[in-house]
Amino acid sequence: MSRRLHIDPIACTGHGLCADLLPEAVELDEWGYPMLRTDAIGPGLLRHARRAVNACPTLALRLSKTTDQPSSAAQVRG
Numbered sequence: 001m002s003r004r005l006h007i008d009p010i011a012c013t014g015h016g017l018c019a020d021l022l023p024e025a026v027e028l029d030e031w032g033y034p035m036l037r038t039d040a041i042g043p044g045l046l047r048h049a050r051r052a053v054n055a056c057p058t059l060a061l062r063l064s065k066t067t068d069q070p071s072s073a074a075q076v077r078g
């Protein structure tokens with residue numbers, strides 16, 4: 001079972017910690033808001049993803065369990 005990464009665009013204030021801690025899955029747009037390179041988090045990235053989720057100061061970043069195919073990308077602006 002893989003995990004899926006989600007960003008709540010309302011809660012996100014663009015601190016950018018997630019992109020620092022999980023650059024494999026998150027990059028920042030030109031305004032400093034996160035864009036998901038991928039929302040699929042495999043076993044090799046799970047520890048880093050959990051660290052990024054725990055570091056998010058606004059609880060905007062979260063992980064969920066999934067068994068289906070991930071979408072390719074998503075963008076958040078707030």
Ligand code: SF4
Nearest residue numbers: 012013015016018056
């Ligand atoms: S999701 Fe959290 S850590 Fe990432 S930019 Fe938004 S507020 Fe910052």
